[in-house]
Amino acid sequence: MVDVGEKPDTVRVAVAKGKVVMRSDTLALIKKNKIPKGDILTLAQVAGINAAKHTWELVPLCHPLLLTDIQVELALSDNAVEITCQVKATGKTGVEMEALTAVCGSALAIYDMAKSLDPAMRIQDVRLVRKSGGKSGEVILDS
Amino acid sequence: MVDVGEKPDTVRVAVAKGKVVMRSDTLALIKKNKIPKGDILTLAQVAGINAAKHTWELVPLCHPLLLTDIQVELALSDNAVEITCQVKATGKTGVEMEALTAVCGSALAIYDMAKSLDPAMRIQDVRLVRKSGGKSGEVILDS
Amino acid sequence: MVDVGEKPDTVRVAVAKGKVVMRSDTLALIKKNKIPKGDILTLAQVAGINAAKHTWELVPLCHPLLLTDIQVELALSDNAVEITCQVKATGKTGVEMEALTAVCGSALAIYDMAKSLDPAMRIQDVRLVRKSGGKSGEVILDS
């Protein structure tokens, strides 16, 4: 584990994105909120928030952090549910892993809820989009 | 949650795959086990196993299951660490979510350990490859 | 802890109920799904399911159990959100605690989401309504 004890407490923000690619008829059911297992977008939001809070026990070398905000936004594109997660904390290390874990948690919930209809769905393009706070300041990696 | 109480206990197997795509110089460091944070492939294996065991608390509508085996295999391709997870259980519902969660957990650990070198890494192609057990029998989705 | 090892595996069902009593204007906002923090009834359902799965780590002498079904139903009465949780498992001990924990988890989520509007809300009448399975068979305590 990296010793972060000497680092100052700064405001940390990280944004990660990803998507669950699926068939258009599956997407159409999501658009109409007709997935039989329930309200898939709300559950995917909750699952993303929950996953972010569990990052410390999922990622072996992650430090526990006091997350001050977790936002999970879902949008429907032509062939996918697009996931954007923004995580904030005031602390000694960044929240990149929390944002990426939130995207994965949200994507897994989507897969779970629609898997009986479309088991070939794929989680794609899970990546860090930008982060700020700490020594490196604002870093923009993607959009 | 789907009521699985009436389903018989059968042997369930699921295999999921995914990869973490990265720069070739990052991959070269992994090949030589020179990532400064530690032994990345062993930690990614442990993280995958650990994530599979936490599936019930990450995926909102997942049932708890008695997993009897979790295998995480990692291979290095030209531009990625390729992850294959196989999960087994004897139970009333399948282990697809556990296999997919293991792939995500393993991928997140890889990202975490190499992120200072290559923050633009991406988690790609997380998908169910095959499953067996239960009413639908053997289902092969991908290779 | 009670040794349940000698008991046979039987189908266990338990139903618990409870309610969150609140002001009528708070209830009116819930009816219109206008609580600023989000979709309160869906979140309360998810919270109930999640709490049931965490029963083993909340109640000191509870055994871990393979829950096969968790249903959380919410209804709006004159002055309260009424919560009904039904939990099922096939196992050596009953699921009363899981059903009651689900009601508490669901009630706490409702309180959390509406607390800025109505901090005087109260969780009331959390009780076991009926259970079946095991030596005592069907037991009806309330309706």
Add this chain to the structure above:
Amino acid sequence: MVDVGEKPDTVRVAVAKGKVVMRSDTLALIKKNKIPKGDILTLAQVAGINAAKHTWELVPLCHPLLLTDIQVELALSDNAVEITCQVKATGKTGVEMEALTAVCGSALAIYDMAKSLDPAMRIQDVRLVRKSGGKSGEVILDS
């Protein structure tokens, strides 16, 4: 989730109360510490403390917090075990949910330990009594 990142760190205190209403003969056994499953009041205290620490994973939109104190007090009235929980933290958001979750955790442990004797027990009147810290200062809701 509410973004609390801009809020100052202040000392937060919350007190919640509730009770488990039961038959007088059950209460008499508790008074004599004769419940067969063990020392019910000590276990209920521990369960309340433990539940408060798990609040972040039970209540979907709760932030993780560094709790600095959790006190669970139990008193026997005519027909109930009365539970009072006080939680403190220095942080950016209040500890109401932690105090209420502690009351629920304590009540569930009491129910669990006495349920074979008196399954009709009820958890009643779980409510926030007072809180201080943060923008709203001291708020007294009940006694």
Add this chain to the structure above:
Amino acid sequence: MVDVGEKPDTVRVAVAKGKVVMRSDTLALIKKNKIPKGDILTLAQVAGINAAKHTWELVPLCHPLLLTDIQVELALSDNAVEITCQVKATGKTGVEMEALTAVCGSALAIYDMAKSLDPAMRIQDVRLVRKSGGKSGEVILDS
């Protein structure tokens, strides 16, 4: 992880022991239940039971198991609190790790509660005493 899927479900029992060695005046306070932090023996019992239930998330290659009984017994010898934990399950793999984890959990709680008085306490002789069930049958290692 070892694949235990092919093994039959048998009744598994494991007994582990250990002790917390301390000064005689610390032990005298425990004998009189005068440790300022609370009822140390009851808390150590609860902590042992709780630790056993968390074994799956503490020991990297442990399988989740449906524990049917966890007993933690504490005895005071001349210079130590002696801990004996017996764990049972019906399953495909043994419960040695659960029994040993219970001893460690119990010992850590004892240390925590008495540490302000006697920080030089030591956890000693944590070992498996006997186990039964599975292919190897009854195995007695120590007393």
Add this chain to the structure above:
Amino acid sequence: MVDVGEKPDTVRVAVAKGKVVMRSDTLALIKKNKIPKGDILTLAQVAGINAAKHTWELVPLCHPLLLTDIQVELALSDNAVEITCQVKATGKTGVEMEALTAVCGSALAIYDMAKSLDPAMRIQDVRLVRKSGGKSGEVILDS
């Protein structure tokens, strides 16, 4: 639980040690990294780090803490794997329990991985070696 709310945030360090005593042929296999279940020293390190992060839910009266560093070092002596864990945090209470829990977690993982070869292994001499930070300043108990 001790109320630590009034204590200042200081840098806290604690070092704990312990060992797993075993037969020399078991130790020889570890030296050559030939334990069939996998890379035992890396897994013991990860298990120690993971256990430290779970201290709050294992030790009943422990406060949650923002650990800033966890180091687990393993060395092979004549008859044992020797474990040294150092934990750091900036906070209102010490990290002794986290360091001791890390030693136990690491020791349990070693036992688990080698138990089929040498079930008579023993966890010995788990003790606090030194701590600093807080009112009592540097305290050296052992080496």
